[in-house]
Amino acid sequence: MATLRAVGLRKTFPGVVALDGVDFALSSGKVHALIGANGAGKSTLIKILTGYYPDYEGRIEIDGKEISIHKPSDAFKYGIEVVHQEVDTTLIPYLTVAENLLIEKIASSSMGLFVRKNELLNEAREIIKRVNLNVDVRKQVADLTLPEKQLLVIARAISRSSSFIILDEPTSSLSLIETRQLFDIIQSLKKQGVSFLYVSHRLSEIQEIADEITILRNGQKVAYFTRQELDLSKAVEAMLGVPSTEVFPEKPKEISQQRMLEVRNLIKKGRLWDISFYVNKGEVLGLTGLTGAGKTDLLHILFGSMKPDSGEIFLEGRKISLQHPKDAIQAGIYLVPEDRRSQGLFIENTVAQNISFPFIKYLSKVSFVLLEKEKRYALELIEKVRLVPPNPDMIVKNLSGGNQQKVVVGKWLGKQPKVIIFDEATQGIDVGAKRDIYTLVRNLAQNAAVIFSSSDIDEVLGISDRVLVLRDGRIVAEFKPDKIDRQMVMQITTGAIESCP
Amino acid sequence: MSSAQQVKNIEQESSHTLSTRNAKYASVFSELLLKYGLIITLIAVSVFFSLKTEAFASIDNLLDILRAVSILTIVALGVTFSVVVNGFDVSVGAVTGLAVILAPALMVIWKFPWYVAVLISLSAGAIIGFLNSILIVRFRIPDLLATLGMLYLVQGLQMSITKGDAVYKGMTNPWSPDRAIADGVISPIFLKFGQGFVLSSESFRGIPIPVIIMLAVALIAFVFLELTRYGRIFYAVGGNSEAARLAGIDVNLVRTIAYIISALLATTGGLVLAARIGSGAVKAGDPYLLDGVAATYFGFAVLNARRANVFGTVLGAIFVGVMLNGLTMMNIPWYIQDVIKGLVLIVSLGLSYYTTRR
Numbered sequence: 001m002a003t004l005r006a007v008g009l010r011k012t013f014p015g016v017v018a019l020d021g022v023d024f025a026l027s028s029g030k031v032h033a034l035i036g037a038n039g040a041g042k043s044t045l046i047k048i049l050t051g052y053y054p055d056y057e058g059r060i061e062i063d064g065k066e067i068s069i070h071k072p073s074d075a076f077k078y079g080i081e082v083v084h085q086e087v088d089t090t091l092i093p094y095l096t097v098a099e100n101l102l103i104e105k106i107a108s109s110s111m112g113l114f115v116r117k118n119e120l121l122n123e124a125r126e127i128i129k130r131v132n133l134n135v136d137v138r139k140q141v142a143d144l145t146l147p148e149k150q151l152l153v154i155a156r157a158i159s160r161s162s163s164f165i166i167l168d169e170p171t172s173s174l175s176l177i178e179t180r181q182l183f184d185i186i187q188s189l190k191k192q193g194v195s196f197l198y199v200s201h202r203l204s205e206i207q208e209i210a211d212e213i214t215i216l217r218n219g220q221k222v223a224y225f226t227r228q229e230l231d232l233s234k235a236v237e238a239m240l241g242v243p244s245t246e247v248f249p250e251k252p253k254e255i256s257q258q259r260m261l262e263v264r265n266l267i268k269k270g271r272l273w274d275i276s277f278y279v280n281k282g283e284v285l286g287l288t289g290l291t292g293a294g295k296t297d298l299l300h301i302l303f304g305s306m307k308p309d310s311g312e313i314f315l316e317g318r319k320i321s322l323q324h325p326k327d328a329i330q331a332g333i334y335l336v337p338e339d340r341r342s343q344g345l346f347i348e349n350t351v352a353q354n355i356s357f358p359f360i361k362y363l364s365k366v367s368f369v370l371l372e373k374e375k376r377y378a379l380e381l382i383e384k385v386r387l388v389p390p391n392p393d394m395i396v397k398n399l400s401g402g403n404q405q406k407v408v409v410g411k412w413l414g415k416q417p418k419v420i421i422f423d424e425a426t427q428g429i430d431v432g433a434k435r436d437i438y439t440l441v442r443n444l445a446q447n448a449a450v451i452f453s454s455s456d457i458d459e460v461l462g463i464s465d466r467v468l469v470l471r472d473g474r475i476v477a478e479f480k481p482d483k484i485d486r487q488m489v490m491q492i493t494t495g496a497i498e499s500c501p
Numbered sequence: 502m503s504s505a506q507q508v509k510n511i512e513q514e515s516s517h518t519l520s521t522r523n524a525k526y527a528s529v530f531s532e533l534l535l536k537y538g539l540i541i542t543l544i545a546v547s548v549f550f551s552l553k554t555e556a557f558a559s560i561d562n563l564l565d566i567l568r569a570v571s572i573l574t575i576v577a578l579g580v581t582f583s584v585v586v587n588g589f590d591v592s593v594g595a596v597t598g599l600a601v602i603l604a605p606a607l608m609v610i611w612k613f614p615w616y617v618a619v620l621i622s623l624s625a626g627a628i629i630g631f632l633n634s635i636l637i638v639r640f641r642i643p644d645l646l647a648t649l650g651m652l653y654l655v656q657g658l659q660m661s662i663t664k665g666d667a668v669y670k671g672m673t674n675p676w677s678p679d680r681a682i683a684d685g686v687i688s689p690i691f692l693k694f695g696q697g698f699v700l701s702s703e704s705f706r707g708i709p710i711p712v713i714i715m716l717a718v719a720l721i722a723f724v725f726l727e728l729t730r731y732g733r734i735f736y737a738v739g740g741n742s743e744a745a746r747l748a749g750i751d752v753n754l755v756r757t758i759a760y761i762i763s764a765l766l767a768t769t770g771g772l773v774l775a776a777r778i779g780s781g782a783v784k785a786g787d788p789y790l791l792d793g794v795a796a797t798y799f800g801f802a803v804l805n806a807r808r809a810n811v812f813g814t815v816l817g818a819i820f821v822g823v824m825l826n827g828l829t830m831m832n833i834p835w836y837i838q839d840v841i842k843g844l845v846l847i848v849s850l851g852l853s854y855y856t857t858r859r
Binding site: 330342345346363411 | 728729730731732733734736737740741743744745746747748749750751807808
């Protein structure tokens with residue numbers, strides 16, 4: 001029974017205190033959740049514990065004995081390992097599951113010249129059994145699904161007898177079922193004495209999985225709860241410094257009956273079946289469902305970046321044909337795509353260049369980009385999306401997830417949209433930035449129709465005026481969010497309830 | 502939120518800017534080295550050669566160097582366009598070589614007027630660029646492989662025009678059944694593109710026309726890529742083609758245009774080369790591929806651009822030219838020159854990538 005304890009951790013960067021005297025303990029067989037907005041100090045804490053920073057103040061001990069962690073190999077030695085959000089970075093895609101698991105053993109001289117294949121395979125099978133991972137160990141890692149890879153990384157950590165595992169946003173790309181499976185594994189590993197530091201933005205999960213919760217804000221520990229004491233609204237309040245009721249903006253009482261977008265009998269073979277719905281001006285239409293239910297396909301059809309097999313789309317009553325995203329943009333339909341890094345941003349470019357890109361035509365004269373005009377334009381939009389710091393010359397790569405997302409949204413604000421589509425717009429961003437995005441969504445909805453797609457049921461219920469649920473490529477339910485609770489929605493998405501009562 | 506809180510809230514961002522600022526103060530030297538490394542080296546090398554050789558520092562020699570690098574610069578700018586859209590065109594050397602044979606052959610064997618020969622050559626180049634892009638955009642063959650295939654194809658085509666012979670005045674017509682002498686000539690106007698001067702006077706030899714062509718191409722390319730929105734679009738496609746597509750850009754069209762520009766510039770380089778040597782030499786374009794790629798990648802580091810860029814490429818090409826010219830003047834044997842070229846490329850790229858990483 002080991003306890004990892006950090007006392008008075010403090011880390012400063014020139015001009016900024018990133019972590020300001022944080023105490024914190026992780027005992028074996030426990031899940032300790034660490035939450036906080038971006039910049040609260042979570043990543044600094046993780047980096048200290050994993051030996052990323054050679055210097056900091058405070059001490060770290062295991063069972064009361066001070067240990068020294070100043071480089072990654074130190075952390076490794078004491079059995080502290082982190083499972084990052086992007087699991088791919090720590091796996092070798094073209095090696096098999098077994099080879100990835102036992103790479104150190106294969107590389108070490110004890111193995112001799114030739115790889116003893118059967119021995120390795122058996123050992124690997126034993127290891128993945130512990131995390132309930134059900135794959136052929138001879139399979140290439142490149143062929144695994146994301147949740148499988150995640151379990152593989154956890155399995156590898158355990159096989160190295162790591163006893164403190166840091167999970168950094170583990171569920172951000174998992175569906176509900178996959179999240180459930182991950183939780184089951186965590187529960188069973190807890191019983192074997194493994195402890196988890198669980199970093200997440202999703203409060204509902206934390207409520208379910210965590211034994212203890214520490215909340216950071218501005219580098220300080222602002223609250224600590226045990227599982228029994230946890231009160232979600234207090235937690236949000238502690239995290240933001242404002243009452244939780246203010247996370248979602250107020251919804252309008254009345255919504256116009258003016259049809260902005262209407263979809264009739266949309267079919268995409270193998271993906272979507274007979275989709276018909278509408279969204280009015282001034283309305284936020286929520287769209288939810290499991291990963292693979294067809295949400296993203298539907299959105300990409302509405303944006304012209306995927307072609308349906310049949311079906312009709314009407315904008316303000318007129319039938320439109322979308323062959324390419326440029327047609328959609330021309331018509332006033334904009335998309336904030338699911339994966340900001342790979343689909344929404346030019347990561348090496350500045351904020352201004354990113355924000356001005358879609359409408360650069362209007363910032364040019366005979367094709368020459370007017371730099372002054374571009375800068376003023378960027379500043380205006382930066383203010384609209386509340387980017388911090390409001391600097392148009394920052395390279396986007398260096399911004400936090402929340403700020404990057406604001407840039408992706410901001411680039412569409414230069415021209416009044418008719419329909420604006422958000423696909424998993426708050427994935428992996430902190431509560432503070434989420435609140436800003438929700439406010440933007442509401443503001444946009446004043447003069448446009450908004451389609452807000454997310455697998456986070458709480459947020460869909462919180463932001464939308466009306467919700468559609470997709471399952472296996474069909475719309476299985478439509479309801480007003482105040483008429484239903486999240487349990488029920490979850491059951492509809494998974495098919496536990498056939499459709500809406 | 503108070504401003505003090507905001508300051509703290511942006512931990513990640515500000516710590517970054519601050520730490521870079523700090524690094525800047527801490528190592529002004531490495532920053533300077535990174536930003537101005539190539540320019541400093543260029544000046545240093547020039548000064549060194551001027552001191553070592555009498556002829557180096559004269560205006561005429563300077564223009565000679567520029568003339569020597571003009572063809573390379575034009576071809577390298579083509580490579581730059583393909584690299585900007587995150588592609589890679591290895592067929593440029595072959596395309597250059599094709600123009601070197603095709604234009605003189607059209608004039609000597611088939612007796613076309615020079616402008617028709619030039620137009621046909623440019624069209625052939627454009628078609629090759631278009632075919633490259635079809636292979637890459639439509640059939641989704643990786644850029645390197647598609648253009649590698651095209652390299653062989655064009656090289657073969659180049660030889661087929663004359664059945665493997667060089668083109669010169671008074672050659673036997675390879676297509677004539679009775680091996681008659683081809684009685685066309687390479688037009689003197691055409692030759693001016695490679696050998697002529699403008700602004701000549703009694704005291705001044707004049708500026709070589711290839712240098713004028715190079716400067717014009719470089720200027721147009723610079724304005725296009727750096728100042729217009731089309732440049733933004735090209736770089737955007739290269740930076741993240743999916744994000745560009747979802748911002749309404751016809752990514753395939755942009756890549757097609759980039760490959761056509763690449764082949765057109767390679768052809769232009771070939772035409773100037775043919776005019777310069779005054780005949781159609783076989784495989785004369787080959788060295789321009791590697792030198793062009795080297796110039797483009799030398800340019801990556803110039804002014805810390807960290808991307809292919811026109812100014813950098815021009816400087817990179819001049820750098821290659823200055824080195825070769827200086828080394829030749831110092832009587833360094835030709836076979837050592839490649840060794841030095843390789844070393845300089847490795848050191849300069851190594852230095853810039855190493856400092857970027859830190």
